[in-house]
Amino acid sequence: MSGQSLLVPGEITPVRSVPGNIRxxxxxxxxxxxxxxxxxxxxxxxxxxMRIAGRIAAQxxxxxxxxxxxxxxxxxxxxxxxxxxxxxxAYPSTxxxxxxxxxxxxxxxxxxxxxxxxxxxxxxxxxxxxxxxAYINGVHGDNNATYLCGDVDEESRLLVERTRESLNRAIKxxxxxxxxxxIGRVIESYAKRFGYGVVRDFTGHxxxxxxxxxxxxxxxxxxxxxxxxxxxxxxxxxxxxxxGTHEYDLWEDGWxxxxxxxxxxxxxEHTLVVTxxxxxxxxxx
Numbered sequence: 001m002s003g004q005s006l007l008v009p010g011e012i013t014p015v016r017s018v019p020g021n022i023r024x025x026x027x028x029x030x031x032x033x034x035x036x037x038x039x040x041x042x043x044x045x046x047x048x049x050m051r052i053a054g055r056i057a058a059q060x061x062x063x064x065x066x067x068x069x070x071x072x073x074x075x076x077x078x079x080x081x082x083x084x085x086x087x088x089x090a091y092p093s094t095x096x097x098x099x100x101x102x103x104x105x106x107x108x109x110x111x112x113x114x115x116x117x118x119x120x121x122x123x124x125x126x127x128x129x130x131x132x133x134a135y136i137n138g139v140h141g142d143n144n145a146t147y148l149c150g151d152v153d154e155e156s157r158l159l160v161e162r163t164r165e166s167l168n169r170a171i172k173x174x175x176x177x178x179x180x181x182x183i184g185r186v187i188e189s190y191a192k193r194f195g196y197g198v199v200r201d202f203t204g205h206x207x208x209x210x211x212x213x214x215x216x217x218x219x220x221x222x223x224x225x226x227x228x229x230x231x232x233x234x235x236x237x238x239x240x241x242x243x244g245t246h247e248y249d250l251w252e253d254g255w256x257x258x259x260x261x262x263x264x265x266x267x268x269e270h271t272l273v274v275t276x277x278x279x280x281x282x283x284x285x
Contacts, residue, residue: 003102006262007108010118013075015101017080018091025135025211028096034075036210041232046139046208047273047282050234053090054141054225054271054282057134060084061143062285064104064132070124070150074106077130078117087133093133093140093211100255105131112240112248112257112265124150127160128228134213140211142236143283144269145189156264157241159196163266164242166190170219172238173231174279176270181225184218184276187239199240199265201248202257206235207271234282238269 018024028035042050047161064081082103085092092103100116107115107129108122115129122128131144146160166187173186183204191198204217218225219239244263251258259265 001038001107012118022091036213040215042234049137049139050282053134053136053139056088056090057132057141057282058285061130061132070146072122074117074120074206090134090136093135109264110258110262114255122149127156142271146266160266163270166239167268176231180227185221188220191241197246198243199246204236204238208234231276233274236271240267
């Protein structure tokens, strides 16, 4: 495994501005979002709008990823993604969500998820997860991916590659009539082949006009995930695999989640809609 020193919090820059003509999600400026009470199965018009949001989120993530290199700060990646979304008329969904101060999450090395972009400088050998969600036309599109920064060690590179593959396999398992737990079963059985941990306490989620609708998509074989998938359901799958334990610690910032043993972790995510025959990815660039 990489001999990189562990991460420490950096300095957070002021909140970036969003033009007043761009529609905000209802939770901006509030301590928490209003609980979602609508259906998990969406109308075709909603799904079409989510395709637009998903495409912008995917393109913003791609644009930010082009700037991943040793010496670049995670705050600069936030600036790139923020500017891209705003330039395309979208609001960065994370900005102001339960007080989150930035427009994407940057999770490096031992950070499982929800890393806050700051003055942290990327180093040669880091692995970097970018998690980008865009809100436009009243709906969200959410995706993330883990990227290599410079010359990354083989163990970390394989973790990233296999985490991506676990998402691909999970997407192929989506079928109307199947229970949600088939998703986690596929991910967990694949991860176990390599001795990886599967994070349990952070999950995929329902998404539509709500950033998190209340529908939970575990990435392990949960006996409680018995909801049956139906055409038109929209949700994310976002497996987090670790080189060690799935247990975690939380930084004092209340957001940054790190592996308890500080071993590396990777994640990939797409927003999907269940179709008559499987799943369509809504977060494609």
